[in-house]
Amino acid sequence: MATDGANAFRGALGWIGWSVPAANAFTNEGFDAMESLGLVTCDRLKDICKIIRRGTDGVAAVPAAGGNAAVAAVPGIPGIAIPMMWEYKLSGMHLWVSERLRQGTPVVAADFTAAIGNLYTRKVRKLEEAKDDEDVQVKPPAPFSKETKWISFFKLLVNYLSSVTGVNKVPLDYVVRKDDNIAAPNAEFETEHKKLVLLTPHLGTAFDKDNGKVWIQVKQLTVNGPAWTYVAPFEKKRDGHGAVKALNSHYEGDAVMSKSKAAAFNVLEHTTYTGERRNFGMERYTNALSTAFQTLDKYGETLTESRNVDVFLRNNHCTDPKMLSGIAVIQGDADWMSNFAKVADHLALFTNTDNSQKTGCLISSAQRTSNNKKKPGIRAGNYNPNEWHQLSDKAKDEVRAKRVAAKSSRNKNKRSAAAITCSSKKPDKNQFALPNKKKKRKTVGFEGETSN
Known part of the structure; x- marks a missing residue:
């Protein structure tokens, strides 16, 4: 049976151009069937190819000595x-086997x-080109905190997981993936990514x-x-699939669905x-309405494009x-009135980006700062x-x-100090001598005043 598998494998290698000696050498490395390719990585296959190219050195015979049997010579390969x-084509065969x-x-x-x-x-x-282009680092979503935000959270979670590969x-x-069953292998897929996601089963060691x-x-x-209540039961088995499935079941159920729809309508x-503001402009306005439209569509309350445009224009209170x-141009064109994305892009050209409001705030702030300067306190010293x-x-x-x-x-203090000093000292011969007068320096203040 193993021989039949090896022969069939050698025949498949012949389909991709391998010579008979090369195919025989490859199967002699222990690959007794084609499916055995799935047991090793593509890098290991490259190592085996190097060994076959290089060959092996022979071993010389060892004569008998001390009662030991002689070792026969082993010829080199x-x-x-x-x-x-x-x-390179062997790598393609390895991918085919791994996929099956x-x-x-x-694997036949x-x-x-x-x-x-x-x-x-x-x-x-x-796949190699895609790996070289993986420069964008996708960050995981922020922790889940509000039940009405489940749809956007789930989309961000899927987006993050799509950037990480498994075993x-x-x-x-x-x-x-919400559907536990895989798609039909012969179905057509938009991308290779989509094919891998829809054809990989939810079972096996890799899963x-x-x-x-x-x-x-x-x-x-x-x-x-708030979602931990529904996730905790899956902690023991470390079942990420089951946890997300439970979250989908709860947050897309009737109770939460009603709350989410009410929040979207609100x-x-x-x-x-009303115009460009520091924390809310046309972009955030458009995103808020677009997210609400998507939420309603998710829960079966789809609004027509013309209704979306009507809401978008009705809530635009900008008087610029x-x-x-x-x-006015949009309202006069029937095609525009039925294309929300086109209308949003068009009105974004007319957003008021004037920063006069910000400048006014700065001027007002500067005036307040100037008016609030601390005035000097009242003191007897100099100014x-x-x-x-x-x-x-x-x-x-x-x-x-x-x-x-x-x-x-x-x-007054000087006179008191002088009186005390004079009463405590003994008179001397120079006591009644005329003192030398010194000119007292004066500090001239403002308005001709003096401050001693």
Whole structure:
């Protein structure tokens, strides 16, 4: 049986151009059937090709010694040429085998033809190109916190998981696919990504590992929010698929659906645009209405395009002449009145981006800052010119009065100190000598005043 499998495998290798010696050397490495390709990675296949190209060195005979049996010589195996194109087509065969194993489809060597080999070789090239283009790092969504936001949260979660691959290089969003059944293998798919997501089954070792990865992410995003009640039962099995399925069942049920629809209608009724503001402009206005339209569509309350446009224009309360002119043009064109996206893009051209309001705020703030400058306190000491001119006439009189009182107090203290000193000292011969008079320096203040 193993021989039949190896022969069929060698025949399939012949379909992609391999020579008989090269095919024999490859199956001699332990690949007794075509499905055994799925047991190794593509990099390991490249290593095997290198070994076959290089060959092996022989081993010389070892004569008998000390009662031991002699070891016969082992001849070397010469290297066999394996062109790079053969190796590249082997990668395509490996992808075909891996895909069938992932889908649970039997691997029959006779089903692999030269045309299929070329098809999957091109797929390998596309996968390599896609890997080189993976420069955008998709961030996971913010933790789930509000039941009416489930639809947008689920979309962001799927978007994030689609950027992460699992064990078999399949995007992890296949784990949270709502339909547990896989699509028909012969169905047509828009993209290779879509094909991988819809054809990968929810069973097997690879799925169990991928399911655990998804669980880690789901738990992190729900553990501190209202959804944890529905997620917690799946913690023991680390079942990310089951947790998301339970969340979909709850948040897309009748009770939450009614709340979500009511919230969406509330947005359509009360969200208005009055011009560009710092925290709310045309872009946020458009996104708010668009999200509400999508929510209603999700729950079976789809509005027509003309109704969407009508709400969009009715809630636009901007009085800017350019905006009013743009609205008038739209209302006079039947095609525009039935295309929400086109109308939104058109009116975005008439948004008022004037920053006069912001400038006015800055000027007002500057005036308040200027008016709120701290005025100098009333004191008897000296003032600089700016401080003196800021004082009112009444304040200046208070300063003068404080200076007079301070001067009187200083003179009184000096006389008291002198009297005490004189009474405690013994008279000497110079006691009655005339003292040398020194000129007292005066500090000239404003308006000819003095401050001693």
